[in-house]
Amino acid sequence: MEKLMLLCKYSAECWLAILALLCCVCSLPLDVDPVCTVEGTAKYRLVFTGKWSQTAFPKQYPLYRPPAQWSPVIAVTHSTDYHIWRKTEYASNGVREFSEKGEAWILMKEVEAAGEKIQSVYGVFSAPAIIGGTGQTTSEFEVFSRHSFLSFIVRIVPSPDWFVGVDSLNLCEGDHWKESLSLDLHPHDAGTDSGFTFSSPNFETIPQEKVTEITSSFPSHPANSFYYPRLKHLPPIARVTITKIKGNHIDSLPPPYAQFNLVPIGNEIEDTIANTPLDCEVSSWSLWGLCKGKCGEPGIKHRTRYIRMKPANNGTPCPDLEEDKDCDPDNCV
Structure with a gap:
C-alpha cells in the first residue's frame, strides 16, 4: 500500500483507481452461513453408525479388555457463538475428561454454563453407547432458527483421548430446514494424552496440544494404531445421518429397550470398505x-x-x- 501511495502522490486518476479497487474487494461475498429466517422449530432424527471393524482397521484392533466400542453420543443444539470442541483449538477440561475417561459431568457443566451466560445453547441430548466397533444408535432432537447448529462428540473406546464428532453443523439454509445430511467421521486426538495405541496407559501431554485429526500418516509413528502409510486416506471409522422428521413432530419413541438395541452392520461394512493393507x-x-x-x-x-x-x-x-x-x-x- 505504501508503494501505491508513492506512485499516486501526484496523480488524481491513480487515487480514483485505488478507491475503485478497494470497493471491489470490500464487496466480495464472505464464506459464511446465511442468516436463518425460517419460522418455528424442526425435529430431526440422528443415527450414529460405528464402522470400526477389524477388516477396515486391522492394526492393533482391540478384541478384549475392553473390546472396540463407542461411548454414548453427547450432542448439543446451539447458536453460532458456541462450540463443544473445535479442530486446531485446545480442548476444554470437559472434553478432556470425556475423551480420556468417558466421564461427561464436567462437560455437562460447561454446556450448562454456556447456556446460562450467553444463552447460546438450546438443548442437550444423548444417544446410547454401542457395545461393539460396529452398530447403530439413534436419538431425536429439536432446533429452531436462533439455535440451528448441531455439535456432538463420541469417545473411541478404548483409546488415550481419541474421539469422533461434528462441530457446528448448520441444519438451516436461509428460509428452510435441510431435509437430510450424511457425514463420514474420522478420528480426532484431543491433545491431552500422548498414547500411541488404543490400549496405551495414561501419559499426560504437557503442555497440552490442540485438537487434531488423526490420519493414515499422522502422527507419523509406526506404533500409532491408525498408522497405515500405504493408504492415502483412512476409511471412515463412523458415519452420522441427520434426517428431518416429516410433519415437524417427534414420532412416538420406541420401547426403552429398543433404544439400546444395536443393529449389526458388519456385513454391510465389509462389502463397502476394501480390506485395509496391513504391512508386516x-x-x-x-x-x-x-x-x-x-x-x-x-x-x-x-x-x-x-x-x-x-x-x-x-x-x-x-x-x-x-x-x-x-x-x-x-x-x-
Missing part, C-alpha cells in the same frame, strides 16, 4: 550373540528379531528374522 511389523534386532568358531579361523555371530504383526490384505511381507555376521572367535588366546 517386526521388532528391533537383538544384541549380537557370542562369536562361535575355531581359534585361528573366521567365526560367525548371530542375531534375531521377531514378528510383531503379521501382514494382511496384500501388505508388505516380513523381512528376514535372522542375520549372521563374520567375527573373530571369542575366548581365543
Whole structure:
C-alpha cells in the first residue's frame, strides 16, 4: 500500500483507481452461513453408525479388555457463538475428561454454563453407547432458527483421548430446514494424552496440544494404531445421518429397550470398505550373540528379531528374522 501511495502522490486518476479497487474487494461475498429466517422449530432424527471393524482397521484392533466400542453420543443444539470442541483449538477440561475417561459431568457443566451466560445453547441430548466397533444408535432432537447448529462428540473406546464428532453443523439454509445430511467421521486426538495405541496407559501431554485429526500418516509413528502409510486416506471409522422428521413432530419413541438395541452392520461394512493393507511389523534386532568358531579361523555371530504383526490384505511381507555376521572367535588366546 505504501508503494501505491508513492506512485499516486501526484496523480488524481491513480487515487480514483485505488478507491475503485478497494470497493471491489470490500464487496466480495464472505464464506459464511446465511442468516436463518425460517419460522418455528424442526425435529430431526440422528443415527450414529460405528464402522470400526477389524477388516477396515486391522492394526492393533482391540478384541478384549475392553473390546472396540463407542461411548454414548453427547450432542448439543446451539447458536453460532458456541462450540463443544473445535479442530486446531485446545480442548476444554470437559472434553478432556470425556475423551480420556468417558466421564461427561464436567462437560455437562460447561454446556450448562454456556447456556446460562450467553444463552447460546438450546438443548442437550444423548444417544446410547454401542457395545461393539460396529452398530447403530439413534436419538431425536429439536432446533429452531436462533439455535440451528448441531455439535456432538463420541469417545473411541478404548483409546488415550481419541474421539469422533461434528462441530457446528448448520441444519438451516436461509428460509428452510435441510431435509437430510450424511457425514463420514474420522478420528480426532484431543491433545491431552500422548498414547500411541488404543490400549496405551495414561501419559499426560504437557503442555497440552490442540485438537487434531488423526490420519493414515499422522502422527507419523509406526506404533500409532491408525498408522497405515500405504493408504492415502483412512476409511471412515463412523458415519452420522441427520434426517428431518416429516410433519415437524417427534414420532412416538420406541420401547426403552429398543433404544439400546444395536443393529449389526458388519456385513454391510465389509462389502463397502476394501480390506485395509496391513504391512508386516517386526521388532528391533537383538544384541549380537557370542562369536562361535575355531581359534585361528573366521567365526560367525548371530542375531534375531521377531514378528510383531503379521501382514494382511496384500501388505508388505516380513523381512528376514535372522542375520549372521563374520567375527573373530571369542575366548581365543
